[in-house]
Amino acid sequence: MIDLVTNYQPDVIWSDGDWEMSSEYWRAQEFLAWLYNDSPVKDTVVTNDRWGSGAACHHGGYYTCQDHFLPGQLQQRKWEDCDTLDKRSWGFRRNIVIDDVLTAHDAITRLATAISTGGNYLLNIGPDSNGKILTLFEERLNEIGQFVNTHADAIFATKPWIFQNDSGPTWYTSKLRSTTGFDPYRLYNPQQQNNTIIYAFVVTWPDDNLVNLTHIMPTAQTTVNLFSFNNQTISLPYTQPPALNGGIQVNISSVPNSKFPSSDVFVLKIEYAADQCPMNFIKSNTNSRACYSFINATLDWASANAACAKAAPGATLVSIGSAFENSEVDGLIKGSNNAYIGLQYQNNNWAWVNGDTSAYRNWANGIFNINFLELMHINSLPLFWMG
Incomplete structure (x- = not known):
């Protein structure tokens, strides 16, 4: 592997065939440490996630998870759908029949699904021992290629x-x-x-x-x-x-x-469709580029931040120092006595309660500088963390 990288300097290393053996068996950590720290492609190379049992869908520059992985929704990490024209094999088969081959519609639909949800589409064909591909494969690839060329902008x-x-x-x-x-x-x-x-x-x-x-x-x-x-x-x-x-x-x-x-x-x-926020998000009144979502739950900072990311990949909790003006909160919450907005820095965990900038609490250590009644409300009611 080191010789391959040194001599050919690839952009992508697509590891496969790890199966049930561990990453220690394959010495994957040793190779990847060299690849990303000392190799001639350390600043440009991309790797997949097949480096030993348990690595798939957990470790790698992008995820392939398993063959034909097509989650159908946006993922937090880059990923790839590894597909094959022959639905029964990744290699060459003499006894293949037409029903075993993906239609152009099947492949194009999988392509559209993958790129719409942030993935890459890999389509495999199995050549014979002379490197030739079946006429049926050639026809399919021509159909798919014509579609891709015509719709390249999309x-x-x-x-x-x-x-x-x-x-x-x-x-x-x-x-x-x-x-x-x-x-x-x-x-x-x-x-x-x-x-x-x-x-x-x-x-x-x-x-x-x-x-x-x-x-x-x-x-x-x-x-x-x-x-x-x-x-x-x-x-x-x-x-x-x-x-x-x-x-x-x-x-x-x-x-x-x-x-x-x-x-x-x-x-x-x-x-020129209208400005719009992602699903379950509200348009900011003060920042035309911002959208916000409220999570109805009592959560610590890490859990609230994870909930924001789940609501919309890439979304995070808003910090109190760089978020928005009081009018932003007033317009969304209407000052309800039982509505709380959590705004934070990760390091100090401050919260802003009911739009009152003087009423902060530090939920990391339980220190409050608001009255007892408000404290009772906070302890008994769900908070609305803003993402």
């Missing part, structure tokens, strides 16, 4: 959107026109009317030619376009049926079948 250099999927089913990816001021390692893109471009992968063709996009909130400037051939797009009309609660319904009936690049999946490009 696939490459994208991130998940604030919503990963919709009814239909439909899967979303997104891009920002400007990334200035944004964390390059963010798990998903926010929804900003003038900045966010949304791509909707419709993986099931609607019988009535009507695509329901319940998470798209339109503005007067919102446009919807269908990806067609030769980098062309086709403008599509949409309406807002009351049943969609503000979402849109796109009508594709006017588009001839010959204009669709694929008979399996089609992709819509949506621009």
Whole structure:
């Protein structure tokens, strides 16, 4: 392994075949310590998680967990769906039949699902002993490749959107026109009317030619376009049926079948949709880039922070020194006597109770400087930690 890295300086090391043997048996720690500290690719290399029993889905630059891993929702870590065209084998089989092979629709749907939830899609083929692949595999790869080339803008250099999927089913990816001021390692893109471009992968063709996009909130400037051939797009009309609660319904009936690049999946490009927060989050009154969520539970700092991350990957508890103005809290809580907001630094664990900036408590050591009645309320009622 050291010779391979030294001589070829790979970008990715995809370890496999560890099975039931431990990482100690494979001397994985020794190799990885050298790889990340002393190797010629120590600052650029990426590794997967197959380094011994118990390592998968726990250790690695990104997770593969197990073959065909497709969680269907946003993950805290980068991950990969390892798939194979032959549903029964990762190698070459002479007795393969057509039903054993993924359809182009199957593979494209898995691709859309993976990238919409922050994953990478790896598709394996098994060549014969001469390095040749079956004609059936070649046909499948051509179909998939044509789809990818036609819809490259919706696939490459994208991130998940604030919503990963919709009814239909439909899967979303997104891009920002400007990334200035944004964390390059963010798990998903926010929804900003003038900045966010949304791509909707419709993986099931609607019988009535009507695509329901319940998470798209339109503005007067919102446009919807269908990806067609030769980098062309086709403008599509949409309406807002009351049943969609503000979402849109796109009508594709006017588009001839010959204009669709694929008979399996089609992709819509949506621009200038309204500003929006992730599900279960509230728009900030004082910071146009911020959204907040309240967690109804009595928790210590670590548990509250974990709950925030679970509510939306990448979300953390807000610190009292850099959060927002009093009007932010007043607008969301309305000063209810039994509503408490936890704002903190991890190191000193201060809390802000009922928007009163003079009434702090340190729940790490139990010191309070508020009256006994408020103390009784805090001990008996759930707190609302703001994320």
